[in-house]
Amino acid sequence: MAGGTKVGGRREGRGWPLLSPAVIVLGIWSVVPLAMTLWYSTRYYNLLDPGRHFFVGLRNYDLLFSDPGSLTAIANSIILVASVLVISLIVGTALALLLNAEFPGRGAARLFAISPFFVMPPVAALIWKNLLLNPLNGLLGWMMGLFGLPVIPWFSTAPMVALIIIVSWEWIPFATLILLTALQSLDSSQIEAARMDGAGPLARLRYIILPHLGRPVAIVVMMETIFLLSIFAEILTTTSGGPGDATTTLTFLVYIRALLDFNVGGASAAGVLAIVLANIVGLFLMRSVARSLNR
Amino acid sequence: MATLELRGVRKTYGTGEVVKGVDLSIKDREFVVFVGPSGCGKSTLLRMIAGLEEISAGELLIDGVRANEIPPDERELAMVFQSYALYPHMTVAGNMGFALKMAGKPKAEIAAKVAQAARILQLEALLDRRPKMLSGGQRQRVAIGRAIVRNPKCFLFDEPLSNLDAALRVQMRTEIAKLHQELEATMVYVTHDQVEAMTMADRIVVLNGGRVEQVGAPLELYRNPASKFVAGFIGSPRMNMLEVAVAGHDGAAVRLTLPGGESLAVPARDALVKTGARVTLGLRPESLNLADDGALRGKVEVVEHLGAEMLVHVRTPQDDLLIIKAPDEARIHPNQTVGIGINPARSCLFGEDGLALILRVDALA
Numbered sequence: 213m214a215g216g217t218k219v220g221g222r223r224e225g226r227g228w229p230l231l232s233p234a235v236i237v238l239g240i241w242s243v244v245p246l247a248m249t250l251w252y253s254t255r256y257y258n259l260l261d262p263g264r265h266f267f268v269g270l271r272n273y274d275l276l277f278s279d280p281g282s283l284t285a286i287a288n289s290i291i292l293v294a295s296v297l298v299i300s301l302i303v304g305t306a307l308a309l310l311l312n313a314e315f316p317g318r319g320a321a322r323l324f325a326i327s328p329f330f331v332m333p334p335v336a337a338l339i340w341k342n343l344l345l346n347p348l349n350g351l352l353g354w355m356m357g358l359f360g361l362p363v364i365p366w367f368s369t370a371p372m373v374a375l376i377i378i379v380s381w382e383w384i385p386f387a388t389l390i391l392l393t394a395l396q397s398l399d400s401s402q403i404e405a406a407r408m409d410g411a412g413p414l415a416r417l418r419y420i421i422l423p424h425l426g427r428p429v430a431i432v433v434m435m436e437t438i439f440l441l442s443i444f445a446e447i448l449t450t451t452s453g454g455p456g457d458a459t460t461t462l463t464f465l466v467y468i469r470a471l472l473d474f475n476v477g478g479a480s481a482a483g484v485l486a487i488v489l490a491n492i493v494g495l496f497l498m499r500s501v502a503r504s505l506n507r
Numbered sequence: 508m509a510t511l512e513l514r515g516v517r518k519t520y521g522t523g524e525v526v527k528g529v530d531l532s533i534k535d536r537e538f539v540v541f542v543g544p545s546g547c548g549k550s551t552l553l554r555m556i557a558g559l560e561e562i563s564a565g566e567l568l569i570d571g572v573r574a575n576e577i578p579p580d581e582r583e584l585a586m587v588f589q590s591y592a593l594y595p596h597m598t599v600a601g602n603m604g605f606a607l608k609m610a611g612k613p614k615a616e617i618a619a620k621v622a623q624a625a626r627i628l629q630l631e632a633l634l635d636r637r638p639k640m641l642s643g644g645q646r647q648r649v650a651i652g653r654a655i656v657r658n659p660k661c662f663l664f665d666e667p668l669s670n671l672d673a674a675l676r677v678q679m680r681t682e683i684a685k686l687h688q689e690l691e692a693t694m695v696y697v698t699h700d701q702v703e704a705m706t707m708a709d710r711i712v713v714l715n716g717g718r719v720e721q722v723g724a725p726l727e728l729y730r731n732p733a734s735k736f737v738a739g740f741i742g743s744p745r746m747n748m749l750e751v752a753v754a755g756h757d758g759a760a761v762r763l764t765l766p767g768g769e770s771l772a773v774p775a776r777d778a779l780v781k782t783g784a785r786v787t788l789g790l791r792p793e794s795l796n797l798a799d800d801g802a803l804r805g806k807v808e809v810v811e812h813l814g815a816e817m818l819v820h821v822r823t824p825q826d827d828l829l830i831i832k833a834p835d836e837a838r839i840h841p842n843q844t845v846g847i848g849i850n851p852a853r854s855c856l857f858g859e860d861g862l863a864l865i866l867r868v869d870a871l872a
């Protein structure tokens with residue numbers, strides 16, 4: 213179909229002038245910062261030492277990898293992302309199943325279950341830090357006290373757990389929302405057929421409902437991973453990456469290097485590492501999502 | 508294998524009653540069809556039998572045992588859904604064997620039973636496919652196979668053919684009828700299509716607005732409808748209805764005055780018909796013929812040639828539309844005036860309440 217190709221080609225050609233502004237803006241938007249990051253990552257550039265500014269090759273990377281803190285940061289990032297993913301998927305599925313059932317006040321319950329999503333991250337983190345997890349006047353401490361349990365100073369003894377709790381709380385609604393809409397698209401006669409085939413509630417969950425949720429789960433994993441890798445405000449407002457580097461993720465490491473150490477070169481190198489990590493994870497996720505979508 | 512009995516079964520949703528007291532007894536190995544217009548409660552009735560809906564009042568007996576409280580999987584019934592309701596992420600074999608797997612049967616037994624059902628339904632080549640990769644007719648067969656594998660007491664079908672195209676529907680109709688003979692199973696089949704009901708049923712249950720209008724063999728309903736509703740619903744093209752007056756009685760016949768003023772004697776053994784009453788005369792299209800000296804006259808509006816026969820739509824001067832089934836011939840044209848002869852032997856009379864006035868003892872003769 214030579215004619216068809218020609219028509220198609222002409223069409224593309226005609227569309228280019230209209231498309232180009234958007235494409236160019238998008239290109240500048242993503243390419244320029246990336247290029248600058250790469251460039252700075254090969255230079256000695258410290259804001260406290262503004263006079264000296266020179267090419268150092270891969271020395272910034274060398275320093276980055278020889279610093280045990282970097283590996284901790286990568287590990288922290290992965291622990292945070294993976295834990296929040298698992299928690300938000302499990303709790304999100306449970307909530308979605310619950311909210312999909314018929315009961316009086318379901319509309320209000322749905323709204324409440326979704327509402328944490330609308331709370332800004334710093335606000336959410338502050339609420340958790342000062343009102344819920346605070347060992348002296350926090351709700352959780354008070355409740356544990358009622359049962360005679362020891363009060364835990366969350367942010368000093370189990371800072372990563374506390375952080376995971378906060379971020380999970382923020383992201384459970386997203387998972388719930390996506391999974392709930394997926395549940396609503398499940399053909400009810402499939403459930404009825406399974407009921408007649410002798411499948412109890414657990415078997416229906418295992419053989420009918422969970423397989424139906426395969427795609428939305430893949431989408432939740434992908435979306436949440438992208439956003440969770442760049443979690444920042446929650447860390448800054450609660451632990452500031454500490455105690456020590458217990459909650460310093462790769463994102464937070466970049467911040468420490470750039471704005472606390474004023475080391476632009478080192479921060480850029482860490483940034484490049486973060487980009488590489490995100491792309492590896494992204495590639496892996498895209499593949500698994502594509503596979504589950506093709507099923 | 509199984510008998511079903513419904514005693515005063517009712518279903519209420521909120522304030523509205525959808526099924527308004529159904530009494531019915533279904534014999535072993537019988538093929539019973541529930542037929543009625545959309546929304547009359549057929550599916551609800553079937554789903555109550557299946558156990559998917561609670562029975563609001565009344566009693567369901569399976570093999571003589573009260574089954575109201577028995578959960579659906581323990582009733583040993585199998586249902587084929589209109590949407591097929593196949594499990595999309597399981598293979599055909601997985602779909603068909605699911606109930607046995609849930610019952611904890613050994614793998615070898617499941618495989619053997621699935622293979623046997625697949626042979627009956629010619630699905631052997633498709634056992635490893637997923638439902639997505641099947642045509643509508645094949646999906647329907649898998650849904651039926653899933654029911655067969657369970658070896659149920661009774662099969663329940665809810666409009667299983669309505670998603671298929673016309674040709675496939677005719678084919679599946681005969682296949683299900685054949686299956687009924689092979690499996691010697693009790694079957695309850697829901698449809699809104701009276702042709703399906705007529706061709707498949709041992710007995711038809713005509714439902715209207717949540718009530719049973721009439722129960723009977725297809726020909727019995729066709730020849731001796733208990734009400735105007737049944738008369739109009741069963742048979743295609745529809746029965747012709749004429750408003751007539753009762754002129755008097757002639758021994759075993761009732762004399763009627765037709766809309767044009769002509770008189771017609773209808774045999775009626777026990778006529779409840781009072782002289783002077785206004786009644787409805789029901790005439791099947793094949794009880795009418797084209798005759799120049801006929802009792803009625805009218806203008807031809809449409810001629811439908813079917814090959815062996817034709818359907819002639821005639822408008823009478825009184826604005827009644829009559830459909831006549833006659834041997835196909837070319838000489839009839841639209842706008843032509845024709846005479847219509849009436850064969851009164853199979854006519855029906857309905858009172859103002861819509862109920863049949865003559866019980867035809869000869870209905871099946």
Ligand SMILES: Nc1ncnc2c1ncn2[C@@H]1O[C@H](COP(=O)(O)OP(=O)(O)O)[C@@H](O)[C@H]1O
Pocket residue numbers: 520525543544545546547548549550551552
């Ligand atoms: N879950 C329900 N809640 C309320 N009304 C219902 C429900 N299911 C069915 N109905 C009503 O019951 C009537 C009969 O429905 P159904 O049995 O599905 O009819 P059909 O004869 O077409 O199969 C309809 O008027 C429908 O609106």
Ligand SMILES: [Mg+2]
Pocket residue numbers: 549550551666
């Ligand atoms: Mg229905």
